Amino acid sequence: MSTTRQRAVLIRAYGGASAAEVAEIASPQAGRGEVLVRVRAAGVNGIDWKVREGYVRDAFPLQLPAVLGIELAGVVEAVGPGASRFRVGDRVMGAPGRLGAYADVVAVDEGNLARTPAGLDDVQAAAIPVAAVAAWQSLHHAGPIRPGQRILIHGAAGGLGGHAVQYAKRAGAEVFATAATAHVEYVRGLGADHVINHQTQRFEDIARDIDLVLDYVGGEVLDRSWQVLAENGAIVGTSSPDILARTPAGRRGLWFMNKPDAALLETLAADVAAGTLKSPVSEVVGFNDLPAAIERNRTTSRTGKVVADFSR
Numbered sequence: 001m002s003t004t005r006q007r008a009v010l011i012r013a014y015g016g017a018s019a020a021e022v023a024e025i026a027s028p029q030a031g032r033g034e035v036l037v038r039v040r041a042a043g044v045n046g047i048d049w050k051v052r053e054g055y056v057r058d059a060f061p062l063q064l065p066a067v068l069g070i071e072l073a074g075v076v077e078a079v080g081p082g083a084s085r086f087r088v089g090d091r092v093m094g095a096p097g098r099l100g101a102y103a104d105v106v107a108v109d110e111g112n113l114a115r116t117p118a119g120l121d122d123v124q125a126a127a128i129p130v131a132a133v134a135a136w137q138s139l140h141h142a143g144p145i146r147p148g149q150r151i152l153i154h155g156a157a158g159g160l161g162g163h164a165v166q167y168a169k170r171a172g173a174e175v176f177a178t179a180a181t182a183h184v185e186y187v188r189g190l191g192a193d194h195v196i197n198h199q200t201q202r203f204e205d206i207a208r209d210i211d212l213v214l215d216y217v218g219g220e221v222l223d224r225s226w227q228v229l230a231e232n233g234a235i236v237g238t239s240s241p242d243i244l245a246r247t248p249a250g251r252r253g254l255w256f257m258n259k260p261d262a263a264l265l266e267t268l269a270a271d272v273a274a275g276t277l278k279s280p281v282s283e284v285v286g287f288n289d290l291p292a293a294i295e296r297n298r299t300t301s302r303t304g305k306v307v308a309d310f311s312r
Contacts, residue, residue, distance in 0.1 A: 009102035009290045012065040014054030020068060020291040028107040030080030035110050037092060039074040041126035042101045044290070044306040046158070046216075046239070049298040051099065059241045059257065062099070068294070069101030072108075073116055073125035074310075083110045091116040093125040093269065095133065097260045102290055104310065112260035119273035127159065127281050127305035132268040134238070134258035135163035139171075141256050142212055142234040147172030152207045152228060155216030156192060157183035159279070159305040160238070163268075164214050165190040166277060176207045178221075180301050190278060204228055215239060226251055280304030286312030 004027040011019045030036045048068050050056045073093040076086045086092060094113040100106055116125045138160075139145060151168045155161040156177035168175045169191035177192040180199055187195045196203045209230040215222050218239030225235055226248055234252040237243040247253030271277035282304040285293045290308050297306055 006104040007287060008067045008104070009069065009287075009294075010065050010067045011052055014052065014057070014064075016053065017291070017295040019052050020048075020294055022288055022291065025067065025103065027105050030078050030083070030107050032080060032082045033109055033111070034080040034107045035076050035083050035086050035092075035113070036078040036080075037072060037074045037106050037108050037113070038077040039072045039101065039104060039106055040122040040310055041073045042069050042290075042308050042310070043071040043126045043128075043130060043159075044285075044293050044297050044308060045070055045130055046160075046297060048294045052294065056241050059255075060099070067100045067103050068290075069103070070099060071095045071126060071129040072101040072106060073122040073129075074106075077105060080107075085110045086113065086115075091122070091125075093120075093122075093129055094262060094265060095129040095258070095260045102308070112262060114262045114266040114269060117269050117273035120269065123281060123284055123307050123309055124272070124279070125269065126307045128269050128272055128279050129260075129265055130258065131159035131163050131305060132272075132277075132279060133261050133265050134256075135160050136167055136264060136268065137258050137261070138214055138236050138238060138256045139164055139167050139212075141236045142252070142254055145171040145173060145212070149173045149211040150176065150207075150209060150230070152176040152178075152203065152210045152213045152225070153192075153216070154178050154203075154214065154221050154225070155239075156187045156190070156195075157301065157303045158216060161214070161216050162187070162190055162278065162280070162304065164216075165192050169193075176203070176210065178203050178217075183301070183303055186303050209233075212236065215243075222246060281307050283307075284309050284312070 213235040
């Protein structure tokens, strides 16, 4: 086992803002089918604070202490036995499929990684894997999307929601989206047909006969959304693990957890590099600032993603 040490952001117990800390851990070795990635940047996600606080402990059971972080971009530093897709020095991006991205070196199943397009730097690449793939998968989780369907997206200004707006519009859907006052024009620019300012309007008064609600907010927003559904409509939720318990009789509610998909990620990352898909970075922080950035992500509404640049 390696005796070298490295930086990591971890939790030793569930808790609030102070539960996440920068610490030293043992550096990993590459197992069968894995590569070691020297992480250059990592995306900050809403799931980080939910894991930190134990809010999703049933969906994400952990053995504590646990390193946080679910997406990264970097360079291959070593190749494990049986791994053949990448060579040392290749630039890669991806979601490891488990926690642990907030560390200097991470062992990742090579099947969960995509090559980083030449036109993307590592900070931009790190903003893509979870938002791009999860938005695509959640959009199609309840069934194939058909042109003309009416789709309501809650949390449309965030990384996940922003991708979902673009995909739904590409699919020919009529897109309703909720956003804060400061983000209305941004969401409209992504292609939403109807942007509902949730600070001044009730979406129930505007959205009707919705075929699919993508709920990236949860809580009372989820509870209010049942009344806007069409008879055979469905809600796909990513923020309330108890969505099944909160689904009224006769209604269809689905809990969604994304899965790494390297082939899909390569396609979507190429679209970002080509400028045909928007995946903005709203803030770049340094490694030691990650615990504070996780907390700000819990309390601050923003467009796009927060990314940690490990060189800062």
